[in-house]
Amino acid sequence: MSHFMDSEPERISEPPTTSDDSILEVRSLHVQFGKQHVLREINLTIPRGETVVIIGESGCGKTVLMKSLIGLVRPTAGQVLFDQQELIHLSEHDLTKQRTRFGFVFQMAALFDSMTIGQNVGFPLREHTKKTPQEVQEIVIERLREVGLPASIVHKKPAELSGGMRKRVGLARALAMDPEVMLYDEPTTGLDPIMSDVINELILRSRREHQGLTSIIVTHDMHTTLKVADRVIMLYPLTRLEEDEPQILYDGPPDGLETCEDRRVRQFVTGEAGERLMELANEQPPGQ
């Protein structure tokens, strides 16, 4: 809302110019579920090899934006271009082919309950390659070692692992196909600080070990943001914005977050509730 703002946002969302270097482009993206508008007029250009962190409070549409990038959420309006191709207009076969170029780490890992860890990590290899089971097994063990897990867990079921281990198995599965773009949906949520730092290190290590890997990370964790980000994008919930306000409050380097002129950005970075406490105080208990 306008009264939160001290001044105009540092950068506003503008239609990006097509660049040969960009791997992902979002043009005037609008996503709506029923009558609920989640994303409005989002414009982004993400160059190859960049690590972009999308921050924002819960319900602002970060995960929806990320799922739109891979075609899991169909945009109400606008375009999402991956390598100059619009995903939703591709045939099933081509879409499947393009999706193998992505790796997606889900918030709760989303491992298949009915499969073992080995089957989970080897799933994309079995689906899209003609590797022998032995070759698949070798790659699985290699990926598990990359994320710091022993080979002995390949026969275990996901339910037998801790949250941090499941996250790392999810990361290993996402890296199995050597993707060009890695999408992380809140990779450190629900983990202890040490395991969160391990995940941050793995994100940095995967970037070092896979040349040209583009990473897009959705998180609330400012520690993760400041540690891994080349660029930070901050979204704001549409319900708290005026009609003419851009949904992207900040788009720039992580160093500029704390000095951003927009008070809402600074509030998020420093973790201050500010006016939200007043809203809490004004809320009436039910039945009164």
Next chain:
Amino acid sequence: MRPFSRSSAENQTSEENVSEGEKELHRWEEVLDEVKFEEEISSSSMDEALDFHQSFNDDHVLEVDFGENSGLSHDDVLSDEFFLSSGLPATQTRSDAETSSLHQSDTHPSPTHSVEEEETQLSNDTSFSIHDSVFDFEQDVRETSDTMEEHPSSSRPHESTVEQNLPTDDVLHEDFLQEEHVHEDDLLDEHEESLLTEEGMSPFVQASMDWIADLGDLMIRLVCALGGVTLFAASIFRWMFTHLPRRETLLPAFYQIGVLSLPVVALTGLFIGMVLAVQTYAQFRLIHLETRLGAVINISLVRELGPVLAATMLAGRVGSAMAAELGTMRVTEQIDALTSMGANPIRYLVVPRFLGCLLLIPPLTVMADFMGVVGGMFYSVTILGVDSHHYWYNSQQYVGLYDLFAGVFKSLFFGAAIAIISCYRGFHCDPGAEGVGRAATGAFVHSFVLILLIDLFLAIFLDSIYTTLWPTSGSLI
């Protein structure tokens, strides 16, 4: 008019005023009837009067000298000639005076001037404004009203013209509101009318409209659901015929649907055969047709109970489980994970389950039929003592291959319906544990209803086929 004409003679004591109230009342009646200024006042003239009153209040221009040398009495002031001489129409001036009194009563809602004070003031200052005299008029009206309240018979409406014509406080206030807020009143009236139109609707009409709206909403949701299920089924068939699922996805589904369902289907068939024997034996014994039990039990099982029971058990055991499993996968983003890895979830998750239901329900139906026949025979022959030879002879006479075919043929549709409905409910599960539970329950209920519906239509269809193929054999039904 009285308020403008408080003469010095009349302003002697308050007691005299009270005693002369009735006389004055009659005089006012005549004056008011003659003038009828309330009826003559139009809104435009009132506006003019208000304007005049405003300027009058501002300037205090109209003052009347009632001194001994003035030669004017208050009655003179009341006369039309006086008003005319003041350069104003009598009606307008009176209206103004009345409005002035209203204004004053409005600004002084509870005047504290006593009659004595007024008399003292009048005696001291023989010059007073019409503005003040209007206030006196109000006081007199109150006194008169008080007098009339002491005589209730005269205060009844329609009996006293005076009361009808006298502007009481309420009437004056209403007039004031009408004149000052004419536009607001119009808007308010329109708003009230619009509210009344809605609220004025009879409850029956309102209830009917609500019912029609609910029905429309239900129909829209039904059509949407039907369209969704149809598209989902079309997607299953497309993937089934273009990309067969891998063996490692088929075998677990087949094991879950076929092998694990076998014991419960067999047990159900066994018991339903025995129950049929128990229920029909007493009736048939009355007419000495116990040996026909085999025909009745076996034909019931093969045509209807075997397929329907097998399908019901499959819907309860497998359909709910499939909906819950797929719903959980949806909620925990496993289906999204599958999609993000380039695996089509319909092909990977739904087609194996569909094929499992479609291909394994016929053997399950045959198993239910077999176990039912065994159960019925066991109870009839062993427990009830029906002759074994005649039991089987009659069964052979009445149960044909077409009956067996009809039952198995129907089961194919039941299996397809169970798989489509259950997988659709699981795929479109609402978030959370509640959504998963609702999907599982809905899968069974909708599948069961659909099984019975399909059973009815297929029974009619198969009977017509039978009569077409064997016209002399009579109907199946």
